[in-house]
Amino acid sequence: MAFEYAPAPQSRAIVDIAPSYGLFIDGEFVEGTSGELRKTISPASEEVLAEYTQAGAEDVDRAVRAARRAFPAWSALPGAERAKYLFRIARIVQERSRELAVLETLDNGKPIRETRDFDLPTVAAHFFYYAGWADKLPYAGFGPDPRPLGVAGQIIPWNFPLMMLAWKIAPALATGNTVVLKPAETTPLSALFFADVCRQAGLPRGVVNIVTGDGATGRALVEHPDINKIAFTGSTAVGKGIARAVAGTDRRLSLELGGKAANVVFDDAPIDQAVEGIVTGIFFNQGHVCCAGSRLLVQESVAEEVLESLKRRMATLRVGDPLDKNTDIGAINSAEQLARIRALADTGEAEGAERWSPACELPGSGFWFAPTLFTGVTQAHRIAREEIFGPVLSVLTFRTPAEAVEKANNTPYGLSAGVWTEKGSRILWMADRLRAGVVWANTFNRFDPSSPFGGYKESGYGREGGRHGLEAYLDV
Missing domain, CATH: 3.40.309.10 (Aldehyde Dehydrogenase; Chain A, domain 2)
Structure with missing residues (x-):
């Protein structure tokens, strides 16, 4: 006999969603140059949650220049000092996990049980894990003096918005790189919330920059001449296009694409x-x-x-x-x-x-x-x-x-x-x-920050997670 379940709704009052969001560049929210706005909606109700800025090529350039200015000081910090910021971010994510879980569920459509019990613990675990690596890079097996690449352009998908952000930002910061990140156009809110987490953690200006928009924004980021590394998670078709754009340049590339497991x-x-x-x-x-x-x-x-x-x-x-x-x-x-x-x-x-x-x-x-x-x-x-x-x-x-x-x-x-x-x-x-x-x-969909993840063939190349995830952001 099947049990009948009474509704058990999680209140959405815990999270405060602003009516409109700008771009997070050089440590503060700024307006886009074009003034163009897009709407993000709740997949469960088709309710408009907020407006956000469509970043153009000029906005992407501003973000890359901010990341480039921040790079010398950030990369020169001792690893133990960078680790302090990552530990702070991890703790703040834990402290604000209920807000983030509700926000992710509203914007993405996935059940609150998953965002609360899987996504957010995994996000915090990745920042904790890579904070531990920040002062141990000479012993990671990549040579005695591994150096950061510079400015990393990162493009994440809509299925695990905050988790994919953590998979990319945590190792990039631990290794001394600065970041310009573009979230998916249907799920920008948790990345914009993370910008506030960075400010709360006291992260230096320009170390993390977040530009929102559609595929045109991502294309501007990929094609920017002052980007040293592109990390992309998404469809195989888009990944192939990025590989063609990067081919023949000295930019590093890692791709985590589709699957048919x-x-x-x-x-x-x-x-x-x-x-x-x-x-x-x-x-x-x-x-x-x-x-x-x-x-x-x-x-x-x-x-x-x-x-x-x-x-x-x-x-x-x-x-x-x-x-x-x-x-x-x-x-x-x-x-x-x-x-x-x-x-x-x-x-x-x-x-x-x-x-x-x-x-x-x-x-x-x-x-x-x-x-x-x-x-x-x-x-x-x-x-x-x-x-x-x-x-x-x-x-x-x-x-x-x-x-x-x-x-x-x-x-x-x-x-x-x-x-x-x-x-x-x-x-x-x-x-x-x-x-x-x-x-x-004898299990499936188990993830651990210490274990590398990535594919072969049309599922991409490069690994995220574990010691292997450091290599993608180091000049070794």
């Missing part, structure tokens, strides 16, 4: 545990995860049992108000992304795959998509080849471990994979053969 379940796997991992792998953050386990490869002999258990579990998922603490699946981030998910799901049906979703009532306003499962999927189906970036799972079967590896690697992507089995030897055998940057064993 295989989640491989063997016949000796603990079924209930595996089902929880499958649900976490694809329905966490509405499937807006580059490393989502969007392809389930299940051994033929247990496929029917796994699917029955999975459908029962999917029927318990609660879709609705992201600020409700009971919600499992929130709103799709934008109307544009919802249209893409719908189009690819319809294509899956048209190509002959069998579609199933649990009965669930979707809200009348906002952008919503029910958790969806496709069976009868082959390697030729578009839903098995293309990144959907939504709560859509494609199920394929295999008979032998060799076939599982062949199917898992039959993708242009190579960001992550999961393996479910009771045999440690099989886990190691699979991990050695799967062409993926991260392989999870």
Whole structure:
């Protein structure tokens, strides 16, 4: 008998959203040169949350020049002094985590349980972790005197706005670089809130600059001649364009792009545990995860049992108000992304795959998509080849471990994979053969600041997190 859950809404009164935001340049908020404003809306209600500035090329130039002016003094600080600022930022993030969690949920659409219990602890952990590295760079394995690159241009996506900010800013500052960061156009608010965190921490002017806007702003940042390093997380198509723009220059580049991860379940796997991992792998953050386990490869002999258990579990998922603490699946981030998910799901049906979703009532306003499962999927189906970036799972079967590896690697992507089995030897055998940057064993979507993350093939290059994440910001 299913439990009935009473609504448990998180109050939004804790966070104060200004009606309009400027650009954060040289330690203060300033107006854009063009005066052009854009609106950011709540995906769950389509309510306008705030206006923000569309930065043009002149604004980007102002931010880069501010970062360049701040670089000599910041890079000359002893590592222990830089670490103090990072520790302060980490503590302030912890102290203001409720505000940031509510803000992120409002602007992004993901459930408050995820922003509160996953995003914000991970953000603070990354600043704490890289604060610890700041005075130990000569012992990190990159030579006795590693030097910062200079000014880092960083472009982050909308699926984990604050977490991606932390993944990029924390190692850049720890290594002595200064930063110009552009958040995604649909989720600028947490980055602008972070600007206030920087001021509260007493970070020197110009060390972190934040410019908001659409793809044109990002393009101006990538093409700016005084940028020493570009770090981008986002779609493979945009990543390829950035790589072309940087080619032939002396600018460093790291890319963390799309994925189409295989989640491989063997016949000796603990079924209930595996089902929880499958649900976490694809329905966490509405499937807006580059490393989502969007392809389930299940051994033929247990496929029917796994699917029955999975459908029962999917029927318990609660879709609705992201600020409700009971919600499992929130709103799709934008109307544009919802249209893409719908189009690819319809294509899956048209190509002959069998579609199933649990009965669930979707809200009348906002952008919503029910958790969806496709069976009868082959390697030729578009839903098995293309990144959907939504709560859509494609199920394929295999008979032998060799076939599982062949199917898992039959993708242009190579960001992550999961393996479910009771045999440690099989886990190691699979991990050695799967062409993926991260392989999870009997779990999925686990992250730690000390562990590197990144991909192969069209999933990009370079690593974020861990000691490896320092290298991207050092002249070694």
